[in-house]
Amino acid sequence: MASRQPLVGGNWKMNTASSEADALAGAVASFQPGACQIAIFPPFVYLDRVAAALRTAGSTTLVGAQDLDHRDNGALTGQVSASMLLDLGIQTVLTGHSERRHVIGDSDELVGLKTARALDAGMMCLLCIGETLEQREAGETDAVNERQLRAGLKNVQASTLGNLVVAYEPVWAIGTGQTASPDDAQNAHAAIRGVLRSITDDATADATRILYGGSVKPSNANELFAMPDIDGGLIGGASLNADDFAAICTAASDSATTATTTAQTH
Numbered sequence: 705m706a707s708r709q710p711l712v713g714g715n716w717k718m719n720t721a722s723s724e725a726d727a728l729a730g731a732v733a734s735f736q737p738g739a740c741q742i743a744i745f746p747p748f749v750y751l752d753r754v755a756a757a758l759r760t761a762g763s764t765t766l767v768g769a770q771d772l773d774h775r776d777n778g779a780l781t782g783q784v785s786a787s788m789l790l791d792l793g794i795q796t797v798l799t800g801h802s803e804r805r806h807v808i809g810d811s812d813e814l815v816g817l818k819t820a821r822a823l824d825a826g827m828m829c830l831l832c833i834g835e836t837l838e839q840r841e842a843g844e845t846d847a848v849n850e851r852q853l854r855a856g857l858k859n860v861q862a863s864t865l866g867n868l869v870v871a872y873e874p875v876w877a878i879g880t881g882q883t884a885s886p887d888d889a890q891n892a893h894a895a896i897r898g899v900l901r902s903i904t905d906d907a908t909a910d911a912t913r914i915l916y917g918g919s920v921k922p923s924n925a926n927e928l929f930a931m932p933d934i935d936g937g938l939i940g941g942a943s944l945n946a947d948d949f950a951a952i953c954t955a956a957s958d959s960a961t962t963a964t965t966t967a968q969t970h
């Protein structure tokens with residue numbers, strides 16, 4: 705099986721003032737990522753200063769955008785394109801976050817257009833999927849994930865899939881303090897990898913990182929990241945606290961080290 709480098713993303717959402725963004729970026733720049741890749745997603749207006757601060761500090765942490773428009777430019781008030789992000793050196797982006805789907809109204813089709821645009825532009829794209837509480841209680845978790853994944857990848861060219869990351873984020877767990885149990889999350893991730901296998905091929909499905917998101921904290925990160933199909937996390941609230949975010953990144957790094965040691969002794 706392919707070994708996958710863990711990735712931890714910190715989604716700041718519509719939080720921080722510039723002074724807080726500077727302080728958080730400074731703290732993240734001092735992290736020791738170990739085996740973990742780290743990405744942070746500040747608000748659009750702070751992307752440039754946060755990216756500059758991390759560059760100056762020599763940090764390997766990626767800076768990404770929380771969304772993008774699928775069109776390149778034009779009369780689209782308030783929108784931000786892939787080429788604008790790339791112009792700032794921003795090469796990572798989220799699509800389909802549950803707040804974009806359920807609060808702002810991004811449809812499955814729109815998420816598919818945005819995902820294809822990001823990947824076509826050569827960006828790393830974290831495509832977020834996940835079921836609501838109602839859908840979970842109706843036993844529809846895997847069906848919803850499959851529908852959102854297939855729609856998200858509908859227009860994507862196979863040659864760009866190396867830059868795809870999937871984030872499974874059950875909507876009922878985001879910002880609620882409730883987390884999927886490691887076993888439930890693992891089952892959802894394994895099913896998502898199965899769908900990837902049927903859409904793409906074994907090598908792509910085995911190489912694609914699938915992150916878990918939904919109230920990940922230092923106290924539950926280790927057991928979640930120990931699961932074989934959980935390749936790190938997308939973190940909301942806890943990413944605004946530098947100590948908590950550092951502890952979660954360390955848990956992801958440790959999970960990679962443990963997996964390597966286990967593989968070597970078998």
Ligand code: PEP
Pocket residue numbers: 715873877878879880881917918919920938939940941942
């Ligand atoms: C998120 O917004 O992607 C998220 C997982 O939030 P939280 O960690 O706060 O649940």
